[in-house]
Amino acid sequence: MIKHTLHGKNIHLVKNNHKILFDVSITLTQGELITLIGPNGAGKSSLFKVLTGYYPSTQGECFLKGKPLHLWRKKDLAKERAVMKQQSIIPFSLSALDIIKLGRSPWEEPMNKNILDHVIEITQCVPLVHKDYAFLSGGEQQRIQLARALIQLWREEGPSGWLFLDEPTSALDLYHQQQMLRLLRSLVKKYSLSVCMVLHDLNLASLWSDQIYLLNKGSIVASGSVTDVITEEILIKWYGADLKIIKHQEYEKPYVMLCP
């Protein structure tokens, strides 16, 4: 299987005369789960919007499968990358199923019912689909949005492309956090899918990421495997928080503990 990449090369972003991103380079490879972490206002969401093609970069360029992002036709790009934002407010009442189905709109061919049912099942949305989206809780809405984003990338053989998630677990309870991350992990391993997410919970990042990028003030200040980035020295330096790192005995992943 050829592993394609989405490559952001020397990205600069200036908005309203503020430098938001400064010389950021990042590579998202299919088959990997990549996490962006960093203190508030570090530019994580802005980097997301550049990588997904929503903001044009001021300098530098993003290449998806080797082709500059802005040269992609919008519909073709929508078949390669899907995005789940933190929160989506929908003004009129629509059923959760309607929302999920909108994820299929880049595709001309009619929706494959089996794929729809499968995605609804693995995202655990079965009991939610006939409810009014506006009346779902924040966590339930996140699950619906994940289903919508997955169905956007699903082909006959499975999901393929780049899936961006901005704090996908922010409104989820422990059980559903675990379920969602396990699902993403298994999809990444099984199919030609790349997942890139912003996470605030460093322990979730530690348990499930292949690569971590630490952003601060618009620059990448640390990157690499979990054990490279989640260290006391790095986190204390960039977050300024008082913390300890313990090694989990069974899973061999660093575990971040705030000092009381």
Add this chain to the structure above:
Amino acid sequence: MDKRYFVYLMVLLLLLIGAIIGAANIGPVHLSWSSLFNFDPEDIDHRIWMNIRLPRILLAVIIGVALSISGTVMQGLFRNPLADPGLLGISSGAGFAVAVALVIPMALPHFLTLWLPVIAAFVGSLLVTILIFQLSNLTKGNLSSLLLIGIAINALGGAAVGILSWVSNDQQLRQLSLWGMGSLGQTEWPLIFITLILIIPTVIIIQFYAQRLNLLQLGEEDAHYLGLNVHKTQKQLLILSALLVGTAVSVSGIIGFLGLVIPNAMRLIFGNNHKILLPASALSGALLLLVADTLARIMVQPAEMPVGLLTSLLGGPWFFWLILKEQWRRRA
């Protein structure tokens, strides 16, 4: 698509056909159906058919379609159930432009004088629509500021039309005030043809935007991620709906609240999928305006009530209820 909705649509269509037949039979003079097809210039009944009743019914139907569709599109575009061409001042903008065109003397070739009010109304409504849309983005679609902007534009438009009537001569004033009351008494065939030529294709084109309107409901960013060219789509929809409002206002003056009442009522029955919401709004808008206009014709015989008054009477309480509902929803 839900089969039930298809049945509802058919019911609406049958009701509309029934209303057309009913409206044709109601009036100060009873007309026989046979005289409709008796193309004899001596037959007075036939002339009433052709010059008064038929154009009026046609106009009510087509203006009803135009106003309700423009309301549906604006609500989808602004992502706001209270968007309405009247409330947002778009009709006022069109009205002001028509008033300017009527009062300011211009030497134009004859065929253009016929088109002049329509063109002016389109330009007026388009300018206000673009202004409001920009302001709406600026205020992040905040509901109350949007309505306040509408109030301001309505006040300005009203004052401007007032000034124009003040400087106009007697004949212009008569023209202006007749048109301003909002009525469907305009029965010249060339004008009706213009109306049909502009409104029917626009409404059909808008139907092809149904899925794009659905995508816009997710918000600009999500719609973009799903492959929609958001700004291009918004611009095109703004122009299409301004074309509808402009044409309607130039022919029939300002008929309020139809664009608010119809789409919201249809949302309750059909849900918010634009593929079904648009045709439902078109049919029921035509139905409501035709019924209201027929009532306006017969309620105070031999005089006639401006139909705009009737629709406002109906729409006012509905608007009130909608605002309360929005407040509850926001609190919940």
